[in-house]
Amino acid sequence: MNQSSASGRKRQPEVTQRRLLDVAGEIVGEDGVAALTLDAVAKRAGVSKGGLLHHFPSKQALLAAMVETMADRFMRTADELGEDDPDQRGRAARAYVRTAFSEPDTEIRRWAALSAAFMSDPNLLDGWRERLREVRARDREECADPIAALVARLAADGLWLADVGRLYDIDAETRSALAERLIALTR
Amino acid sequence: MNQSSASGRKRQPEVTQRRLLDVAGEIVGEDGVAALTLDAVAKRAGVSKGGLLHHFPSKQALLAAMVETMADRFMRTADELGEDDPDQRGRAARAYVRTAFSEPDTEIRRWAALSAAFMSDPNLLDGWRERLREVRARDREECADPIAALVARLAADGLWLADVGRLYDIDAETRSALAERLIALTR
Numbered sequence: 001m002n003q004s005s006a007s008g009r010k011r012q013p014e015v016t017q018r019r020l021l022d023v024a025g026e027i028v029g030e031d032g033v034a035a036l037t038l039d040a041v042a043k044r045a046g047v048s049k050g051g052l053l054h055h056f057p058s059k060q061a062l063l064a065a066m067v068e069t070m071a072d073r074f075m076r077t078a079d080e081l082g083e084d085d086p087d088q089r090g091r092a093a094r095a096y097v098r099t100a101f102s103e104p105d106t107e108i109r110r111w112a113a114l115s116a117a118f119m120s121d122p123n124l125l126d127g128w129r130e131r132l133r134e135v136r137a138r139d140r141e142e143c144a145d146p147i148a149a150l151v152a153r154l155a156a157d158g159l160w161l162a163d164v165g166r167l168y169d170i171d172a173e174t175r176s177a178l179a180e181r182l183i184a185l186t187r
Numbered sequence: 188m189n190q191s192s193a194s195g196r197k198r199q200p201e202v203t204q205r206r207l208l209d210v211a212g213e214i215v216g217e218d219g220v221a222a223l224t225l226d227a228v229a230k231r232a233g234v235s236k237g238g239l240l241h242h243f244p245s246k247q248a249l250l251a252a253m254v255e256t257m258a259d260r261f262m263r264t265a266d267e268l269g270e271d272d273p274d275q276r277g278r279a280a281r282a283y284v285r286t287a288f289s290e291p292d293t294e295i296r297r298w299a300a301l302s303a304a305f306m307s308d309p310n311l312l313d314g315w316r317e318r319l320r321e322v323r324a325r326d327r328e329e330c331a332d333p334i335a336a337l338v339a340r341l342a343a344d345g346l347w348l349a350d351v352g353r354l355y356d357i358d359a360e361t362r363s364a365l366a367e368r369l370i371a372l373t374r
Binding site for chain 2: 120125156168182
């Protein structure tokens with residue numbers, strides 16, 4: 001969308017904010033976090049610099065919102081998968097594993113680009129930590145064996161790390177055997 | 188050690204290099220990777236800037252050597268633990284789990300400080316990737332169930348990520364139950 005059409009109609013602030021976050025995600029996914037400047041985001045989104053600063057007063061604020069958005073999307077996907085799961089026992093942990101194993105490549109690239117940012121500023125993960133506290137509370141309620149569920153969650157996190165850091169060469173067959181094994185741990 | 192005593196006696200290049208890496212590790216462990224400058228390392232090690240540049244021509248070269256040193260220490264610890272393990276089946280995977288669960292806080296702080304660097308420059312992990320290929324080959328030889336061993340390794344990596352990113356509040360009792368479970372997976 002070019003600048004004239006963007007300014008040509010009345011937009012809700014949430015729509016603009018969402019668009020800025022989408023564009024920021026595209027930039028880091030394509031060119032890494034070093035390419036993420038407020039100017040680049042404003043230009044690509046067809047939003048004035050002032051309009052951008054209204055939503056995100058700093059690059060740090062933008063990064064925080066990006067991590068929050070990705071964490072939110074991950075946990076929402078997990079929630080939806082959980083709702084479709086007829087077996088209540090270990091449901092949240094199983095949905096977490098399934099979500100981790102089905103993260104699309106575009107999302108992995110964004111996580112990879114952002115990981116350097118949240119590793120150097122642990123505050124960016126505050127929202128994620130809060131969500132993990134909630135899901136572990138659910139595990140304790142709904143899992144026959146909460147330790148096994150935690151093993152499954154940690155292994156899913158390890159797979160995330162392997163994907164983001166390209167650590168292991170895990171072929172499709174091994175990947176699917178792994179998923180099956182972790183899902184079994186949640187039952 | 189101050190500058191005069193350092194220059195006062197003949198030192199092997201390897202000793203200097205080791206000292207520079209130790210000092211660099213202390214700096215990032217105490218004050219984070221932002222505090223790591225070649226000048227700061229040279230000064231604290233009592234080595235001239237030229238002497239430092241001889242060993243590490245750039246901050247990038249220093250970071251690469253630091254990651255390599257930590258990866259090496261981790262895998263060496265695992266090798267030693269493995270040698271003391273009378274049960275050959277799943278030995279390497281079990282030693283990896285034990286090493287991950289006993290990483291000292293100082294080491295976790297260094298990993299945390301360096302993680303932003305290797306997340307933004309995946310080449311820094313080339314040596315680690317090579318080692319992982321070797322250990323997985325060992326798993327395939329010595330494990331009755333290589334997928335279970337990989338689950339244990341990935342969960343240990345997930346715990347590393349949790350420690351480095353302070354993601355989960357895992358109490359000592361849960362931690363020890365986790366270790367026991369992962370070790371059982373390697374048998």
